[in-house]
Amino acid sequence: MSKIENSEVIRHVLRKLIDISSRKTTKGLAISKIDKLIKKLEEKYDFLKHIEIKDTRFLEMDEPVTVMSDINVVKIDNIGEALYDIIKTMNFTLGKDAGHFFIKELKSRMGRDYISTIENMGLDLGLMQLEFEVNELTKKL
Numbered sequence: 001m002s003k004i005e006n007s008e009v010i011r012h013v014l015r016k017l018i019d020i021s022s023r024k025t026t027k028g029l030a031i032s033k034i035d036k037l038i039k040k041l042e043e044k045y046d047f048l049k050h051i052e053i054k055d056t057r058f059l060e061m062d063e064p065v066t067v068m069s070d071i072n073v074v075k076i077d078n079i080g081e082a083l084y085d086i087i088k089t090m091n092f093t094l095g096k097d098a099g100h101f102f103i104k105e106l107k108s109r110m111g112r113d114y115i116s117t118i119e120n121m122g123l124d125l126g127l128m129q130l131e132f133e134v135n136e137l138t139k140k141l
Contacts, residue, residue, distance in 0.1 A: 004117045006079050007067040010051065013083055013118070014065045016109050017090050020102060024094055031055050031064050037089055045082040047074045080121030084128065091132060103129040 014034060021030035035053035042048045050068040071079075091102045107115065107125040115125070 004113060005069070006072045006074055006076065007050075007069055009114060009117050009121070010071060010079065010083070011065050011067045012110070012114055013087070013106075014051070014053070014067075016106055017087065018064060020105050020109070021090060021094065028055055033090065033093060034086075037086060041082060041085055041089075044085070045078065047071050047078065048082060076121040080118065080123040083118060083121065084123050087123075087125075087128065103132060 018027070018030045018034055021033065024030075025033075031053060032055065035055075038048050038051050038053060047070070050071045052066040052068075054064050054066070087103065087106065094102055103125055107129070110118075110125070118125070
């Protein structure tokens with residue numbers, strides 16, 4: 001397995017998040033939510049300014065996510081933290097019904113090489129799913 005660049009990992013994860021979210025809502029709304037989330041998280045993760053999200057419904061292009069190569073020099077731990085926050089927030093915004101399967105679906109659609117790469121970044125989707133389930137059980141108690 002060759003090393004996957006940070007920019008490609010982020011692009012891949014964001015595409016999958018948009019794909020999964022757009023099945024629960026519209027593609028335009030999913031893209032808009034991701035765009036707002038990235039802009040909000042730029043305060044915490046400065047390197048997210050190197051990501052551009054476009055609503056492709058009105059453009060002659062299919063790719064809503066552009067990630068500049070500048071992001072490839074960012075420490076992988078920082079990328080992992082940012083992806084964790086993005087996934088956690090998207091999961092939360094979809095509500096508990098959609099959110100229950102959100103992380104599982106993301107993990108199943110990511111691909112083995114990407115899963116391995118994000119685990120090296122300190123992001124374990126299996127553990128994240130467990131955290132979500134524990135939080136939901138705690139709310140019920």
